[in-house]
Amino acid sequence: MKRIIILLIISLLVPSLAYAGLKVVATLPWIGSLAKEIAKDRIEITTLIKPNQDPHYAEPKPSMILAARKADIIMFNGLDLEIGYLPRIIESSNNPKIQPGQKGYFDCSKFITPIEKPITLDRSMGDVHPLGNPHYHFSPENVFKVAEGMASLLSDIDPDNATFYQKNLQVFKERLEEKKRQWSSLALKGKRYISYHKLFEYMAEEFGFQIIAYIEPKPGIPPSAGHIDKLVDIIKDKKPDAILITAVAGKKEADSIRQRTGVRVIVLPHDVGVEKGIEDWFSMIDEALTRLHKGNN
Amino acid sequence: MKHVKIFLFVIFALSISAKSYGADIESRLKALEETIKQQAKTIEEQQRVIDELKKELNNLGQKEMVKADEKPVEIPKTQKISGLFGSSALTNPNISLVLNTFAYSSNLNQSELEIRNIPGYIKEGIEFRKGFNLESAELYLFAPVDPYFNLYATIPVSEEGAEIEEAYFVTTSLPAGFQIKGGKFKSGFGRINAQHPHYWDFVDIPLPYKAFLGSEGISEKGMQLTYLPKFPFYTLLGAEILQGENEILFGPDAKAGPHAYTVFAKASFDLTENSTILLGPSLMKGKTKTDSITEGYEFKGSSTLYGFEFTSKWKPSKKQSFTLQSEYLYRRQEGELEGVNKELPDPILKTLRRAQDGLYFQGIYQLGRWRIGARYEVLDLFKKDYVLDGEHISFGTKPWRASGIMDFKPSEFSQIRLQYNHDKSARNGKTNHELFLQLVFGIGAHSAHPF
Missing domain, CATH: 3.40.50.1980 (Nitrogenase molybdenum iron protein domain)
Structure with a gap:
């Protein structure tokens, strides 16, 4: 026992x-x-x-x-x-x-x-x-x-x-x-975008595209109607390739700007697991670059 | 003939000179060609430089377009800090200052407010002045001391002067899930007590806290030991030994030496990915000697405060959240009530036993930068014993209060809040309709948010 x-x-x-x-x-x-x-x-x-x-x-x-x-x-x-x-x-x-x-x-x-x-x-x-x-x-x-x-x-x-x-x-x-x-074959050099948050600066630097303006007037501060008006003017003047947003921030604002200017909106994955199919870091970068590339065609 | 000779000579001379001239032209042309080639090269070189500069300018332009005032310039890694005290700037503690200020309005006049107590609980009235109030400018300092301790100090500066609300160390290297906190600190009793007032969801403390611990809660000198075991769910166990000087519960000189004890437990579960509950009991015990119960009398005896907290938070995204929070407090007190009027030859001595309770319940809904919320507080909920020399005393109807808030946070560091209180805490006395417009600002180091 x-x-x-x-x-x-x-x-x-x-x-x-x-x-x-x-x-x-x-x-x-x-x-x-x-x-x-x-x-x-x-x-x-x-x-x-x-x-x-x-x-x-x-x-x-x-x-x-x-x-x-x-x-x-x-x-x-x-x-x-x-x-x-x-x-x-x-x-x-x-x-x-x-x-x-x-x-x-x-x-x-x-x-x-x-x-x-x-x-x-x-x-x-x-x-x-x-x-x-x-x-x-x-x-x-x-x-x-x-x-x-x-x-x-x-x-x-x-x-x-x-x-x-x-x-x-x-x-x-x-x-x-x-x-x-593979990534270097995607033609992103010289492309110009508007982004919601200062999120894609490292990617821009490494892949040669530009972020010319932000929907957030200042990091962490949501835009006022006046700031959106200003952006609409910038978009009409500079004709950027697209607006970049993520699944968690910027959809409402980007949609209203699209309605007013017809500019494309690209939703980029901001982290691993945000969507089905983005299971690791490679697929996140793959997906982000592919969407930028496709958005330009 | 002479003419012919001269003519021939001229032709000869010309032809020679032409020959040499031709050679000259050839070499000049060659030189010219060389120069042009060189120039073309230079132009090409310059074009390349121009292109590069253009590219750089473009990059710069893009960076500057939105923020001309925030030039992202790399600080050289080898930048040297000089000066008499050299690197001490890098080892400064983190400092922040929180300004908590509000405007107050009430249907009662100032003298009515000053004597507005909670009969049967506390004799203290309302401290707010009608009009503008400076709650405090709270100086907050924190930093690691060494690999073994972190140090925190909270120094609210008000018009009356500065005080040390908190100054304590926390150990960081104890094994097995233990941590010791020591110095002066806000007790871990209950939920709202350990939070700083500017984190509260309402301008003022809930009624049960005000009645049992005072309008600032309990902050005491002492030691705290917490234990966080590796359970499948969060469980924090804590015990404190405190000096016991809280003016409402213990009194400043109830007993020489530490005589108050606290134990508490908190458990938390994530019900879903977005919702969490936190709950647990607390207990505080100590000797009491206070004149805060009723005018002209001093109470001597012992007190026990029981508490139970419950919080449920649903936060599917940063855009919205909903929080329900409630605490129940029950206090037992036994001892003697003695008249302090020295003119009486024989001060009256009576036995007093109080067993009273209270509860608050609040809900806050946040949408973006806006929040709305409501709170209900009540005393005498289940127990309202106030027994003087064996005789139950009744003070009238249940004290209660209902509040509503709406606030806006322009950023993480500022907040504007409007609050209305429908206050019936004076029992049968007049209703106090209170209105607060509160402004809170924080500057300096970024302190972590509480759950």
Whole structure:
């Protein structure tokens, strides 16, 4: 009898002791997806922000704090994109592994070169990000650097699987090189667009198109009727190729501008998982570039 | 003949000169050709430069078209910070200032407001002045101390001066899901208490809080321990040991040394991807010595406050959300009531037992930058015992209040709010129709939002 009880206790304890892989919390879907490319089944990933949410305006739900409590690593976009909720999640997690300065505190923006870093700044300019434009996930160059960073962090924390992570990084790199060749054949150079938010600047820089105006008068501030009138004039004068919006922001405004000017509206995926078929970072970029390309024909 | 000679000579001379002239032309032409070639090259070169410049200009133009005032210029990575204190600018704490100001209007006159208490609960009247009020300019400082602690301070500055509402450290490196907070801080009792007033959905604190803890809630010197276990759902367990100086519940000198204790538990579930509930009980206990109950008397005894909180939030997108929030508070108090009139030879001493409760319930709907909301608060809900020397005392009808708000947030950092209170908290006394127009502004470091 005693033996049975001891066995029972052991069997209860064992699963919790068994190595279940690293627990990674990612704030945004593309970060989770990228980590999955590098680590596959060796990590268990939880994504805090759902694809249909705007990453600027999330709230620290208790369930997010609980996920952070259980995490070995927290991976986030950085450049103040998650400033409204992440500091509270990290502090309230009561988890020493993911505090700033620890290995488990993984700021993806550490590996990239931000653009549009303002020299002078105050909030009369809207919710400008003082550290630079945070939407670098549209930049293949930068995303590859983040992937490299992830592979070296994972190899460091989990050396047993280091070769596995490095091998996956190599596969990712080869796929990226091949994709880059495909992407460069899409003629986007010199195209001019209007965008709702400052979201596609990195992509514009790498693929040679231009964003000539924004529906938001200032980042984070919805447009007034007067600003829309001004945009209509700009569109009639400059004849941009299209207005770029996302599924979460800008549809109403873009539709009304289309009615007044006949300009095309292109809905671009802003993150992994926003639509069916956009399952990973590659398909997000693929889809975005294809839509830009098709929109021009 | 002479003429012929001269003629021949001339022809000869001419032919020679022509020959040399021809050679000259040839070389000049060649030189010219060379020059033209060179020039063409130069022009080509220049054209290339012009094209490049044009491209750059285009890029610049595109960037500047919308924001001429926000030139995105890269700061060189090696930029040096100089000055007497060098890099200390980079290690400054984060600072923000929140201005909370409102205009107040009521059908009662100022002297009626000052004596407008809640009979059977507190003798304190309404502090607001008719007209413009400066609630506070709240200075908020925070930064990590080192890899082991974060430090926070909240210093509201009002016309009476500055006070330290909160100044506390939080540990960041304790193992096993524990965290210690120490210093002076807002107690984790209940939901609304730990929130800063400018985050409240209404200008004023709900009636049960006002009656049991005062219009600012409870902020005390002490220590807090919280534990967040790795359960399948969020569960936070907390305990506090506090000095116990809250003017309403304990009184500033109820007992030397810490004598108040709090325990609380909060659990949360995500019902769907977009809806979350948070609920849990709280308890606070301590010694009491206060003159806030009724004019001319001091109460000595002990108090226990029980609370239960419930919040349900539905937020399908940033564009809209709906929040329901409710808290129930129940307070038991036992002790003696003593007259403080020293002219009496023998101050009257009576036993007092109070067992009273209250509840508030509110709903807020947000659409874009607009929010509307309603709140209902009531005291004497299930229990209204006020027993003096064994005799039940009745103070009249149930105190209650109903409020409505509408607010607009031009940006994340500013808010304009209109609030109406239909206030029957003075029981059989006059109804107080209150109107608030509140403005809240925040500048400086971006602090995180609460859930």
